[in-house]
Amino acid sequence: MKIYPNEELPKSKILDFFQFHWGSPEMVISSGIYDCSTLDGFTIVNEEEKIIGLITYIINDNEIEIISLDSLEEGKGIGTILVKEVESLAIKRNCKLAKLITTNDNLLALRFYQKRGFTLSQILNNAVEKARKIKPEIPLIGNGGIPIRDEIELIKVLK
Numbered sequence: 042m043k044i045y046p047n048e049e050l051p052k053s054k055i056l057d058f059f060q061f062h063w064g065s066p067e068m069v070i071s072s073g074i075y076d077c078s079t080l081d082g083f084t085i086v087n088e089e090e091k092i093i094g095l096i097t098y099i100i101n102d103n104e105i106e107i108i109s110l111d112s113l114e115e116g117k118g119i120g121t122i123l124v125k126e127v128e129s130l131a132i133k134r135n136c137k138l139a140k141l142i143t144t145n146d147n148l149l150a151l152r153f154y155q156k157r158g159f160t161l162s163q164i165l166n167n168a169v170e171k172a173r174k175i176k177p178e179i180p181l182i183g184n185g186g187i188p189i190r191d192e193i194e195l196i197k198v199l200k
Contacts, residue, residue: 047082058092069172070142077109083126094119105131107141145191146183159195168192
């Protein structure tokens with residue numbers, strides 16, 4: 042496995058990744074509308090140069106927000122490596138807080154981030170309904186048959 046800043050990879054490779062795994066590089070959440078293929082981030086590729094993990098983020102003032110995180114091979118530490126890379130960068134840039142938003146159905150993400158020191162900060166009730174007005178392809182039903190309605194913000198104070 043090798044890790045690269047996203048800008049060191051061909052933009053088409055990152056765009057293709059988001060098209061294949063998300064249907065679009067567009068992420069619509071309460072903090073904004075993002076083209077994930079253009080955001081800063083890090084990518085992990087395997088020996089065949091295939092993307093197996095990708096994280097994107099934005100920095101505003103002294104906060105870093107994780108916009109997307111994908112790990113295609115569960116249980117190998119890929120997601121953890123990517124989150125640690127973002128946290129390390131954030132600390133170097135004097136960020137005091139890391140945050141992210143996920144949906145109420147994403148129990149894997151909620152577990153993953155809490156195990157890595159993030160805490161639940163707020164629930165944005167019915168936020169996904171607003172996002173669907175901009176991106177109607179957001180499904181109504183998510184992981185485990187759970188209706189996708191709310192966004193949950195998680196935060197971590199950086200030291």
